[in-house]
Amino acid sequence: MKTIIIIGGSKGIGHAILNQLIDTHKVINLSRSAPELLHANLQHITFNVLTDELPPIEVADALIYCPGSINLKPISRISLGEFREDFEINVLGAIKAIQHYLPVLKQSKNPSIVLFSTVATKLGMPFHASVATAKSGIEGLVKSLGAELAPSIRINAIAPSVTDTELASKLLRNEKMVETITERHPLKKILKPEEVAEMAVFLISDKSSSMSGQIFQMDNGIVTFKI
Numbered sequence: 605m606k607t608i609i610i611i612g613g614s615k616g617i618g619h620a621i622l623n624q625l626i627d628t629h630k631v632i633n634l635s636r637s638a639p640e641l642l643h644a645n646l647q648h649i650t651f652n653v654l655t656d657e658l659p660p661i662e663v664a665d666a667l668i669y670c671p672g673s674i675n676l677k678p679i680s681r682i683s684l685g686e687f688r689e690d691f692e693i694n695v696l697g698a699i700k701a702i703q704h705y706l707p708v709l710k711q712s713k714n715p716s717i718v719l720f721s722t723v724a725t726k727l728g729m730p731f732h733a734s735v736a737t738a739k740s741g742i743e744g745l746v747k748s749l750g751a752e753l754a755p756s757i758r759i760n761a762i763a764p765s766v767t768d769t770e771l772a773s774k775l776l777r778n779e780k781m782v783e784t785i786t787e788r789h790p791l792k793k794i795l796k797p798e799e800v801a802e803m804a805v806f807l808i809s810d811k812s813s814s815m816s817g818q819i820f821q822m823d824n825g826i827v828t829f830k831i
Contacts, residue, residue, distance in 0.1 A: 613668075616670070630647070632649065
């Protein structure tokens with residue numbers, strides 16, 4: 605049974621990943637609140653990525669870093685402090701986790717890391733300056749570390765479009781906004797966290813053993829197609 609570290613597995617996409625792994629993997633979840641789930645394979649450690657030191661973990665086969673932010677403001681209204689906090693949550697937290705658990709991962713057979721980006725790095729959208737800047741850093745990190753850590757550790761990222769989670773609730777707060785966002789996507793749908801979770805589970809599995817340094821767009825066609 606593989607041991608998977610999930611940082612941010614109590615809500616949203618992270619919780620969907622935890623749910624899909626828990627029956628067949630040992631899952632160590634690090635997050636501010638405990639998941640609404642009790643299972644013999646689950647160990648929860650209370651952790652705040654902005655303030656806490658990462659706990660020691662002796663065995664791990666994969667690391668999935670889920671914390672993110674959606675701070676949408678005009679450039680004239682977003683402070684440098686907000687830029688810094690978004691960068692700390694999205695990028696520096698991931699770097700801190702990778703550096704901390706790298707020695708443990710290197711002891712595993714076919715270890716892997718999964719991070720999260722966003723379609724906003726490829727598709728220019730108003731008010732996305734902070735999140736797009738931070739997630740562009742994630743994509744650069746994945747490319748660089750994919751080369752640096754090969755062949756011992758694989759690292760990939762998933763770049764979802766709007767996903768129906770608590771984090772995106774302000775974007776989906778009424779039927780009109782849901783309808784507008786749905787219509788903007790060529791596949792006429794909004795991502796479910798379970799769909800994104802399935803991709804993450806695939807990327808830490810042996811089925812993806814030839815994939816590293818990749819950014820997987822889960823965009824419902826909005827980046828690729830113009831219809």
